[in-house]
Amino acid sequence: QDLLEKELPDAEVFVVSNREPYIHNRVGDRIVVQRPASGLVSALEPVMRACGGVWVAHGSGSADRETVDAEDHVAVPPGKPAYRLRRVWISDEEQEGYYYGLANEGLWPLCHLAYVRPIFREADWQHYVAVNQRFADAVVREATRPDPVIMVQDYHFALLPRMIREQLPKATILTFWHIPWPNAEAFGICPWKEEIIAGLLGSTVLGFHTQAHCNNFFETVDRFMESRIDRDHRSVVFGGEETMVRPYPISIEWPPAALASQQPVEVCRAAVRERFGLPAEMRIGVGIERFDYTKGILDRLQAIDELLTRQPEWKGRFTFLQIVAPTRSKLASYTALQAEAIRITEEVNARHGREGYQPIHLVIRHHEPDEVYELFRAADVCVVSSLHDGMNLVAKEFVAARDDEQGALVLSRFAGASSELSEALIINPYDVQGMAEALGRALVMREDEQRERMRLMRAHVRERNVYRWAGQILLDASRLRKRQRVQEFE
Ligand code: F6P
Numbered sequence: 001q002d003l004l005e006k007e008l009p010d011a012e013v014f015v016v017s018n019r020e021p022y023i024h025n026r027v028g029d030r031i032v033v034q035r036p037a038s039g040l041v042s043a044l045e046p047v048m049r050a051c052g053g054v055w056v057a058h059g060s061g062s063a064d065r066e067t068v069d070a071e072d073h074v075a076v077p078p079g080k081p082a083y084r085l086r087r088v089w090i091s092d093e094e095q096e097g098y099y100y101g102l103a104n105e106g107l108w109p110l111c112h113l114a115y116v117r118p119i120f121r122e123a124d125w126q127h128y129v130a131v132n133q134r135f136a137d138a139v140v141r142e143a144t145r146p147d148p149v150i151m152v153q154d155y156h157f158a159l160l161p162r163m164i165r166e167q168l169p170k171a172t173i174l175t176f177w178h179i180p181w182p183n184a185e186a187f188g189i190c191p192w193k194e195e196i197i198a199g200l201l202g203s204t205v206l207g208f209h210t211q212a213h214c215n216n217f218f219e220t221v222d223r224f225m226e227s228r229i230d231r232d233h234r235s236v237v238f239g240g241e242e243t244m245v246r247p248y249p250i251s252i253e254w255p256p257a258a259l260a261s262q263q264p265v266e267v268c269r270a271a272v273r274e275r276f277g278l279p280a281e282m283r284i285g286v287g288i289e290r291f292d293y294t295k296g297i298l299d300r301l302q303a304i305d306e307l308l309t310r311q312p313e314w315k316g317r318f319t320f321l322q323i324v325a326p327t328r329s330k331l332a333s334y335t336a337l338q339a340e341a342i343r344i345t346e347e348v349n350a351r352h353g354r355e356g357y358q359p360i361h362l363v364i365r366h367h368e369p370d371e372v373y374e375l376f377r378a379a380d381v382c383v384v385s386s387l388h389d390g391m392n393l394v395a396k397e398f399v400a401a402r403d404d405e406q407g408a409l410v411l412s413r414f415a416g417a418s419s420e421l422s423e424a425l426i427i428n429p430y431d432v433q434g435m436a437e438a439l440g441r442a443l444v445m446r447e448d449e450q451r452e453r454m455r456l457m458r459a460h461v462r463e464r465n466v467y468r469w470a471g472q473i474l475l476d477a478s479r480l481r482k483r484q485r486v487q488e489f490e
Helices: 002-007 039-051 062-066 092-111 122-142 160-167 193-200 211-224 265-276 297-310 332-352 369-378 393-401 432-443 447-463 466-489
Strands: 013-017 023-027 030-034 054-058 073-076 083-088 149-153 172-176 205-208 228-230 235-238 241-247 283-290 318-325 360-364 381-384 408-412 425-427
Touching: 002 466, 013 039, 013 122, 023 062, 039 083, 039 149, 039 393, 039 466, 054 122, 083 122, 092 122, 122 160, 149 160, 149 466, 160 172, 160 193, 172 466, 193 211, 205 211, 205 466, 211 228, 211 235, 211 241, 241 466, 265 283, 265 318, 265 369, 283 297, 283 369, 283 432, 297 318, 297 332, 297 432, 318 332, 318 369, 332 360, 369 393, 381 393, 381 432, 393 408, 393 447, 408 432, 408 447, 425 432
Parallel strands: 013 054, 013 149, 054 083, 149 172, 172 205, 205 241, 283 318, 283 381, 318 360, 381 408, 408 425
Antiparallel strands: 023 030, 073 083, 228 235, 235 241
C-alpha cells in the first residue's frame, strides 16, 4: 500500500482474473463462501486486502448465478470490505469455448510440457475473443480515471491488455502469466500465436515466474513478430510501445492467515490421525493439489508403490494422504486422470495393504485453507511432483505451515519453486525409482537436518513473500512510466 502511494499516487487498482477470490454458493437459505483451490487466489487475495480496489472476475458460484442480470458488486473478504468484487457473467456456451476449450484444452497443454496434445477449435477462439472483450469493457466501465493500475492475471486473458490499452491508453497494465511459457517451436503450433503475443504486448509490464520463461517469450516474439527486443532493458518494443518483460517469482503472504488459527503441531497430528484412523507411530506423507495431469500425481502414486516394494519395512508404518480438489472435470484428459489415479490407488492398496493398514488415502474433495494447513502440519513429508509447473505455491505453503521447523519437502525440479527452495529434496518426477528413493530418504531424515533445511526455506519464503512480488512489479511499472515521460520530452 505504501509503495503504491509513493510510486503510483492516487492509483485506482484493479485485478482481473477468471477465478473469483470467494465463490458464493447457496446452501438452503444461506450464502456460503468458499475459497477456490487456486495458487493465483492464494497469492493475490492478500495483496488486494492490503491495497483495496476492485477485483473483476467471472461469477461462478450457485448464488452468483441467481443475480445474473444484476450489475452488483460484493464487498470482500466477507464481513471485512477491503476491496470490491465485480462479477462478469458469461453464458454456459461461452464458458465451454473460452474456459474449457481455448484456455484449458488449448493454451494449458500448449504451455505445460506434460505430453497432452493441445486442441484448437475456431469456435473456442471466437468465444475467447468475445469473453476477453467483455472483461475489457467491464474494467473500462469501472474505471473512474484515465490512468488506472490494472493487474491482468493469467492465460485466460492474453488479449485483454491490448483491448484495455485501446480504450485507456494511459493505463498501467501489469500482466502476470501464471503458467510456464514454452519455447518458440512449441508455441508456434498455436494458430493464433500472433494475436496472443500482440495482446500481451499491450501490457506495460509482462511478468513470468522465471528468467527461463522470459527467455522463451523473447525467443517467441523474435520468431513471429515484427518488433524490437531490447535485451539490456529486458523489454520489447512493438507498434511503437514498450513492454517490460521480467521474472517475478510469485509467492504467498507471510505470515499466512491460515496459520493464525492452527493448533500446535502435535494437536494437528492427533486430529489427522484420528480422522484417517492411523495409529500413533504411523509416518504421514501428504500431497495436496488440484486434480490436474500436470501435477505428476500418477507418477507419485507409482513411487509410493516402488518404495513399499523395495523397502517393505515401511509397510504398516507409512501412509500417504493424497488430497485432490476436483477441477475442469468436464474435460476428457481430467476424467481419464481421475479414473487412473483411483485404479492405481486401489492396486497399490491391494498389493501392500492389509487389515487396518491402507497405504494410500485418496480424498477427492475441496479443502479450505485451514484444513490444508492442518494436514501440512501433521505431515512428516510433503511431495510436490509436478511434471511442469509455473511456480507451485503448495511447496511454499508447506514450508510456511511448519513453524516447528520440521518436515521434509520432496520437490520436482520442473516446478518453478525448485529454483528457490533448493534445500528441498529435488527430484525428477519422470524417474519413479529416484522419487521413491527421495521419499525413503525423507522418511529417515534426522531432525537436525530437517530443521536446517526448513529454516533456510522458511527464511527465503518469509523474505520473498507475495507483497514483495507485487511491490517489485509496481516499482518496475512506475520506473517505466517515468522513463516514458522523459522520452516524451525528446
Ligand atoms: O496454475 C495456473 C492457474 O491459473 C493458477 O493460477 C490457478 O491456481 C489455477 O490455474 C486455477 O485453475 P482453475 O481456475 O481452472 O481451477
